[in-house]
Amino acid sequence: VQVVESGGGLVKPGGSLRLSCATSGFTFSNTWMSWVRQAPGKGLEWVGRIKSKPNGGTIDYGAPVKGRFIISRDDSKNTLYLQMNSLKTEDTAVYYCTTLPPNSADFWGQGTLVTVSS
Amino acid sequence: DIQMTQSPSSLSASVGDRVTITCRASQGIRNDLGWYQQKPGKAPKRLIYAASSLQSGVPSRFSGSGSGTEFTLTISSLQPEDFATYFCLQNNSYPLTFGGGTKVEIK
Numbered sequence: 001v002q003v004v005e006s007g008g009g010l011v012k013p014g015g016s017l018r019l020s021c022a023t024s025g026f027t028f029s030n031t032w033m034s035w036v037r038q039a040p041g042k043g044l045e046w047v048g049r050i051k052s053k054p055n056g057g058t059i060d061y062g063a064p065v066k067g068r069f070i071i072s073r074d075d076s077k078n079t080l081y082l083q084m085n086s087l088k089t090e091d092t093a094v095y096y097c098t099t100l101p102p103n104s105a106d107f108w109g110q111g112t113l114v115t116v117s118s
Numbered sequence: 119d120i121q122m123t124q125s126p127s128s129l130s131a132s133v134g135d136r137v138t139i140t141c142r143a144s145q146g147i148r149n150d151l152g153w154y155q156q157k158p159g160k161a162p163k164r165l166i167y168a169a170s171s172l173q174s175g176v177p178s179r180f181s182g183s184g185s186g187t188e189f190t191l192t193i194s195s196l197q198p199e200d201f202a203t204y205f206c207l208q209n210n211s212y213p214l215t216f217g218g219g220t221k222v223e224i225k
Contacts, residue, residue: 034214036162044154044162044205046214060212063119101152101167101209108161 001025001107005097008112015087015116021080021097021109028078030054034100035071035082037093038111045093047071047082049100064090087116120144120208124217130225137193139204139220146186147210153182153191154205162205166191196222 007019021033032055035047048061050071059071070083080097094111121144131137141151149169154162164173166182169189179194193200201224206217 043219044156044207044216046207046216049212049214062213096161098161100207100214101150104167106164106167106173108163111161 001105003097003107003109005095005109005112008095008114010115010117011087012118013087013089013116016083016085017087017114019082019084019095019097019112019114021082023078023080023097023107026105026107028073029075031099031105032103033071033073033080034098035080036096036098036100037091038096039090039093042093046100047095050080084114087114089116092116119213120147120211120215122206122208122215122217124206124220126220127218128221128223130223131196132225133196133198135196135225137196137200137222139191139206141184141189141191141206141217143187143189143208143210147208149185150208150210151182151184151189152207152209153180154207155200155202156205157202165204193222 002024004022011017032051034049048071050059068086072081096111097109099107123142151169153166156162165176165180170182181192183190203219203221205219
């Protein structure tokens with residue numbers, strides 16, 4: 001199993017960034033996928049989740065990112081995305097792509113650092 | 119939103135000690151709770167799902183209990199590799215919420 005995030009970097013407040021999460025080794029199309037973030041020295045925060053298409057493909061977001069972030073998936077590429085718009089300094093964090101419950105499997109990427117600073 | 123209150127925020131323990139960490143939910147979440155271990159610079163790793171089920175490959179010294187609003191993670195005999203930060207996660211309702219974390223340090 002491989003879960004590899006990419007796309008992090010330094011961006012100015014108000015800017016945009018798109019993260020990707022490339023996966024292999026499991027049936028991505030049947031898996032509910034989540035983004036979780038961790039600000040430097042802080043705890044874990046759930047960003048949002050996209051269900052599998054057989055389960056409706058619905059998307060839920062945490063309040064701090066709702067209306068600014070968009071989660072999507074491309075099952076043909078086994079890839080998850082996070083489009084981040086109107087970025088704020090408080091969005092600075094390591095962003096993880098993961099399979100949270102109710103998935104029985106526990107897969108995490110290595111994380112990608114997003115720094116929002118002028 | 120469901121708030122997860124985790125305690126203690128940190129603890130010091132010795133190898134071989136029994137360690138208990140608690141998470142309290144602001145409302146009932148049945149058994150929709152998991153426990154995660156995170157080491158510095160690494161991604162979290164799930165230890166327990168559905169409050170008391172051991173994730174595949176996790177040592178049996180880890181156990182979970184509880185339902186409703188009170189949950190406990192127990193490490194029966196602390197090993198050197200267990201010094202880490204532990205988080206609970208409720209997956210009963212959106213938004214999913216994590217506890218604040220418990221850092222387990224060497225005494």
